[in-house]
Amino acid sequence: MLLKNNLRIEYHILQSFPVSCLNRDDVGAPKTAIIGGVNRARVxxxxxxxxxxxxxxxxxxxLGMRTKKIFEILHPILISEGANEEQAQLCADKIANLLGNDTLIFISESEARAFIDYAKKLNFNSDDFKDKELAKVAKKALTPSIDALDIALFGRMVAKATDMNVEAAASFSHAISTHKVSNEVEFFTALDDLSTTQGSAHMGSLEFNSATYYRYISLDLGQLAQSFxxxxxxxxxxxxxIEAFTKALFIALPSARQATQSAASPWEFAKVLVRTGQRIQVPFETAIKSNNEGFLSPSIQSLKDYISLKEKLSGSLFGKLGDYEWGEDETFSIDDLIKILQSHVE
Structure with missing residues (x-):
C-alpha cells in the first residue's frame, strides 16, 4: 500500500480543566507561556x-521499551543463550555503548532478540561486532506493527547508529490555554492524628490554575506506512x-497532582482534518475573552473561524480530504470518528 508522505490526520482539540496543575515547572508551579502578549497556561x-x-x-x-538499561536487558538473555559471564558482559556492553549508555533509547523486543541472535552467530565474541552491522540488524528486525508502534509514532534517533533512526509519524504541540491565565495559590494545613495540642502539624502552599486548553496533534499516515x-x-x-492513537489521545491525561486535584476532564470539542500539504496549527494569538458563559464556546468558534479562513487563503494547497467535528453532535461518538478516519486508508 502506498500513502503520500504528507497525507495526515490533524487533531485540533479543546479541553477544559478546573483547579489543576497538569504540568509543573522546576519550582512546582504550573507551566506557562507568553502568547499574544498575555500569560497562558501551558502543558x-x-x-x-x-x-x-x-x-x-x-x-x-x-510497545517498545524506552530505557537507559540496555545492558541490564541483554545481559541475562545472553547468559541464558549460552554466553559465559565475561562474554555476556562484553557483548551487552558493546551493544549498550552503540545505542548510548547515557541516553534514553527506544528498543523493541524484536530488536533485542536480533541483537542476541547476532551475538550468538559470532560465538559471543564482541571483538567481531561491527557497529554498522548491529544497526542494520536492529533496523531489519524492527516491526512497529507488531511490538513497537510507539517507535513509529514518536520516532527514534541514535547518534552512533543512524541506520536505526526512525522518523516520527506523530507530532505534538505544547497545549496552551486559549485565554489569559494567572496562576493562583492554595494554602493548606495538615493535622497530626496523634497530636495532643491544637493547631496544624504542617503548612504549605501550591500553585494551580484553570484553563481551556488547545491541543494540536498531527499523524502522518504516509510516514507511518513507511515505518511499517x-x-x-x-x-x-x-x-x-489510527484507532489506538485516537483512543489514547482521548483518554490520556497528564499525571501531575492527579491524587489531590483529579484533573479528569475529557475532550470538549475536536475538529479533525484529513489533508495533505503544510501542517496548520491554530495559534490563538488573540486571547479569547469570556462571554459570561466561560471560554469554551468562544474558543470553539475561534478555532472553526481560523481554520476556515486558512482553508480559503490556502486554496488548492490546503489539500482537504476530510473535515469532521466531534463534541457538538451527540449522535457522533469517538467510535464514529475513528471509523470515518479509518475509511481514508485503503
Whole structure:
C-alpha cells in the first residue's frame, strides 16, 4: 500500500480543566507561556506524549521499551543463550555503548532478540561486532506493527547508529490555554492524628490554575506506512494504529497532582482534518475573552473561524480530504470518528 508522505490526520482539540496543575515547572508551579502578549497556561508536549504512549499500552498495544538499561536487558538473555559471564558482559556492553549508555533509547523486543541472535552467530565474541552491522540488524528486525508502534509514532534517533533512526509519524504541540491565565495559590494545613495540642502539624502552599486548553496533534499516515515497511496487511495495521492513537489521545491525561486535584476532564470539542500539504496549527494569538458563559464556546468558534479562513487563503494547497467535528453532535461518538478516519486508508 502506498500513502503520500504528507497525507495526515490533524487533531485540533479543546479541553477544559478546573483547579489543576497538569504540568509543573522546576519550582512546582504550573507551566506557562507568553502568547499574544498575555500569560497562558501551558502543558509541554512531552507531558502529554508519555501519557498517550502509556494509554496505548493500557489499550493492549505492544510497545517498545524506552530505557537507559540496555545492558541490564541483554545481559541475562545472553547468559541464558549460552554466553559465559565475561562474554555476556562484553557483548551487552558493546551493544549498550552503540545505542548510548547515557541516553534514553527506544528498543523493541524484536530488536533485542536480533541483537542476541547476532551475538550468538559470532560465538559471543564482541571483538567481531561491527557497529554498522548491529544497526542494520536492529533496523531489519524492527516491526512497529507488531511490538513497537510507539517507535513509529514518536520516532527514534541514535547518534552512533543512524541506520536505526526512525522518523516520527506523530507530532505534538505544547497545549496552551486559549485565554489569559494567572496562576493562583492554595494554602493548606495538615493535622497530626496523634497530636495532643491544637493547631496544624504542617503548612504549605501550591500553585494551580484553570484553563481551556488547545491541543494540536498531527499523524502522518504516509510516514507511518513507511515505518511499517513492506508487510502484507499495511492498510489494516494503519487502521489499527489510527484507532489506538485516537483512543489514547482521548483518554490520556497528564499525571501531575492527579491524587489531590483529579484533573479528569475529557475532550470538549475536536475538529479533525484529513489533508495533505503544510501542517496548520491554530495559534490563538488573540486571547479569547469570556462571554459570561466561560471560554469554551468562544474558543470553539475561534478555532472553526481560523481554520476556515486558512482553508480559503490556502486554496488548492490546503489539500482537504476530510473535515469532521466531534463534541457538538451527540449522535457522533469517538467510535464514529475513528471509523470515518479509518475509511481514508485503503
Amino acid at each position: 509541554s508536549s512531552q507531558a502529554w506524549k508519555r501519557q498517550v504512549r502509556m494509554a496505548m499500552q493500557e489499550l493492549g498495544i505492544r 515497511g513492506d508487510i502484507e496487511d499495511t492498510a489494516e495495521q494503519i487502521k489499527l494504529a
